[in-house]
Amino acid sequence: MSDSRPRRTFAVISHPDAGKSTLTEALALHARVITEAGAVHGKGGRRATVSDWMDMEKARGISITSAALQFTYRDHVVNLVDTPGHSDFSEDTYRVLSAVDSAVMLVDAGKGLEPQTLKLFRVCALRGIPVITVINKWDRPGLSALELMDLIEQQIKLRPTPLTWPVGEAGDFRGVLDRRTGEFVKYTRTAGGATRAPERRMPASDVDAADLPVWQDAVEEHELLEADGADHDQEQFLAGRTTPVMFASALQNFGVAQLLDLLLDLAPAPHATEGVDGSVREPADDFSAFVFKVQSGMNAAHRDRLAYARVVSGTFERGMVVTHASTGRPFATKYAQAVFGRELSSIEEASPGDIIGLVNAQALRVGDTVYVGDAIEYPPVPTFAPEHFMTVTAADVGRYKQFRKGIDQLDQEGVVQVLRSDLRGDQSPVLAAVGPMQFEVVEERMENEFNSPIRLSRLDYQVARRTDADGAAALSGKRGVEVLQRSDGTHLALFVDKWRADVTARDNPDILLEALPAGGAA
Numbered sequence: 001m002s003d004s005r006p007r008r009t010f011a012v013i014s015h016p017d018a019g020k021s022t023l024t025e026a027l028a029l030h031a032r033v034i035t036e037a038g039a040v041h042g043k044g045g046r047r048a049t050v051s052d053w054m055d056m057e058k059a060r061g062i063s064i065t066s067a068a069l070q071f072t073y074r075d076h077v078v079n080l081v082d083t084p085g086h087s088d089f090s091e092d093t094y095r096v097l098s099a100v101d102s103a104v105m106l107v108d109a110g111k112g113l114e115p116q117t118l119k120l121f122r123v124c125a126l127r128g129i130p131v132i133t134v135i136n137k138w139d140r141p142g143l144s145a146l147e148l149m150d151l152i153e154q155q156i157k158l159r160p161t162p163l164t165w166p167v168g169e170a171g172d173f174r175g176v177l178d179r180r181t182g183e184f185v186k187y188t189r190t191a192g193g194a195t196r197a198p199e200r201r202m203p204a205s206d207v208d209a210a211d212l213p214v215w216q217d218a219v220e221e222h223e224l225l226e227a228d229g230a231d232h233d234q235e236q237f238l239a240g241r242t243t244p245v246m247f248a249s250a251l252q253n254f255g256v257a258q259l260l261d262l263l264l265d266l267a268p269a270p271h272a273t274e275g276v277d278g279s280v281r282e283p284a285d286d287f288s289a290f291v292f293k294v295q296s297g298m299n300a301a302h303r304d305r306l307a308y309a310r311v312v313s314g315t316f317e318r319g320m321v322v323t324h325a326s327t328g329r330p331f332a333t334k335y336a337q338a339v340f341g342r343e344l345s346s347i348e349e350a351s352p353g354d355i356i357g358l359v360n361a362q363a364l365r366v367g368d369t370v371y372v373g374d375a376i377e378y379p380p381v382p383t384f385a386p387e388h389f390m391t392v393t394a395a396d397v398g399r400y401k402q403f404r405k406g407i408d409q410l411d412q413e414g415v416v417q418v419l420r421s422d423l424r425g426d427q428s429p430v431l432a433a434v435g436p437m438q439f440e441v442v443e444e445r446m447e448n449e450f451n452s453p454i455r456l457s458r459l460d461y462q463v464a465r466r467t468d469a470d471g472a473a474a475l476s477g478k479r480g481v482e483v484l485q486r487s488d489g490t491h492l493a494l495f496v497d498k499w500r501a502d503v504t505a506r507d508n509p510d511i512l513l514e515a516l517p518a519g520g521a522a
C-alpha cells in the first residue's frame with residue numbers, strides 16, 4: 001500500500017548569507033503551522049535555524065553542511081534540502097544537486113549576482129535542474145527590481161519571468177503585485193506570530209491611497225515586462241530556458257507562503273532517471289535509491305551515522321532487502337528515518353522523491369546506489385580538485401583509535417578528502433580540501449565529536465592531478481611532486497604549483513596526469 005501523495009524535492013542554493021537557512025526554516029514552519037496547527041512554537045528570539053544544527057554553524061551563523069527537511073503541505077510531501085553557500089563547502093552543495101528535481105536560487109537584493117551564484121546556475125543548467133529565483137531581503141535597501149532582472153538575463157542567460165513584482169523599492173517593501181491575478185498582496189507586519197504569513201490579498205481597486213503611488217509604479221513595470229514577453233511559460237521553465245522570479249523577505253516571512261504554493265504548482269515531480277549504462281528507471285518501477293550524503297554527529301547522546309538516500313523509483317518499505325550496487329551484496333534496511341534537520345522519526349515506507357535516512361548503514365558511501373530487481377547504478381557524484389593540503393596527526397598519541405575512527409568518518413562524509421601513501425603511513429594521512437574552511441570543520445569535529453584533538457601541518461602543494469598506479473611509480477622520486485592515494489582508490493599527484501604540473505605533463509606524455517573538475521571559488 002504505497003503513499004500516493006505527490007512529491008516535491010528541491011534544494012535551496014545561493015551565495016553565502018543570502019538567507020537560505022532562514023527561508024528553509026520559514027517554509028517548514030509555515031507548512032507545519034498550516035498542516036498541524038499549533039504543533040510548532042513561534043521562532044521567538046531563537047538565533048539558530050532548524051537546518052543549522054551543528055555547534056559550529058550556530059556559533060558562526062553560517063551553514064557548513066547541507067540539511068534535509070521533510071514536511072507535508074497541501075497534501076504534498078515536500079523534501080527540502082538547505083545547502084551551505086560558502087564555496088569551500090561546494091562539494092556538499094553539488095552532491096545535493098544530484099538528488100533533487102529543482103532548485104530555489106536565492107539572490108540577495110542588496111548584493112545582486114555573485115560569482116558563486118553564477119557557478120551554481122551553471123551547474124543547474126548542466127544537470128537540467130529547473131531553477132526558481134527568489135529575490136530575498138527586499139526589506140532592505142538594494143538594487144532595483146528591473147536592474148536585477150537585467151543581471152539575471154545577461155549574466156546567467158536565463159530569461160527571468162517574474163510571477164510577483166515588488167510594490168515599493170528594496171527597503172520599502174509594501175507587498176507584491178501577483179502578476180497572474182493582478183492582485184495586491186499586501187505585506188502586513190505582525191508582531192509575534194512569526195510563523196503566519198503576514199499577507200493580505202486585495203484587488204487593485206482596494207489599494208489604499210498611501211500605497212497608490214508605488215502600486216502604480218509596480219503596475220507600469222509589470223506592463224513593461226508583459227510587453228517584453230517576460231511571462232511564465234511552464235514548458236520553457238522545465239526546459240531550463242526561463243526562471244520564474246519572486247520577491248521575498250525570508251526573515252519577515254513575507255513571500256514564504258507564495259513560494260510554497262508556487263513550488264507545489266510549478267516545480268517538477270520526480271521523473272525518470274538514467275543509470276550509468278543508459279538504462280532508465282521510471283518512478284513507478286522497482287525500488288532504487290541513490291546515496292548523496294553521509295552524516296554523523298547529529299545526536300551527541302549516541303553514535304549515529306546516517307546515510308541520506310533519495311528514492312529514485314519504486315516504494316521503499318522498511319526492512320526490505322536491497323542490493324548494494326557497488327558490492328553486489330544484499331543490504332537489509334532495518335532502520336529508516338524521515339529527517340527534519342537533526343530530528344529523526346521512524347518511517348515504514350517512502351516514495352520516489354523522498355529523502356530517507358538509513359541509520360548505521362556502514363556499507364553505504366556517498367554516490368552508492370541500492371536497488372531491487374534489475375541491476376541499476378546511478379552516476380557517481382563529482383569530486384573537485386583539492387587546492388589545499390595538510391598532514392594530520394593525533395595531538396594525543398594515546399587516542400590513536402579515536403583519531404582513526406574520526407578521520408575515517410569525516411572521510412566518508414566527504415568533509416575533506418583523505419590521502420595516504422606507504423611512505424607517510426597511517427599515523428599521518430594528508431587531508432586535501434577545496435577550501436581552507438574544511439580544515440576548521442575537521443579540527444572542531446575531531447576534538448568535540450571524536451575526542452581526538454589533532455595537529456595540522458600545511459603542505460606546500462597547490463595542484464592535484466589524477467594519475468594511475470603506473471604514473472605513481474614513474475613519478476616517484478621526481479622533484480616537486482608526490483603521489484598519494486585517495487580512499488576511493490584514485491591516485492592523486494600533488495604538485496607545488498601549476499607550472500610544475502604542466503612541465504611534468506609536457507616532459508612525460510606517457511604518464512596520465514588529468515586535471516580534475518575545479519570546485520571552490522574558481
Ligand SMILES: Nc1nc2c(ncn2[C@@H]2O[C@H](COP(=O)(O)OP(=O)(O)OP(=O)(O)O)[C@@H](O)[C@H]2O)c(=O)[nH]1
Pocket residue numbers: 014015016017018019020021022023061062063064083084085086136137138139140248249250251252
Ligand atoms: N533583512 C533581512 N535579513 C535576512 C533575510 N533573510 C535572512 N536574513 C539574515 O541574513 C543572515 C544570513 O541568513 P542565513 O539564512 O543564515 O543565510 P544562508 O544563505 O543560509 O547562509 P549560508 O548558509 O552560510 O550560506 C542572517 O543574519 C539572517 O537573519 C531577509 O529577508 N531580510
Ligand SMILES: [Mg+2]
Pocket residue numbers: 020021022052062063082083084085
Ligand atoms: Mg545557511
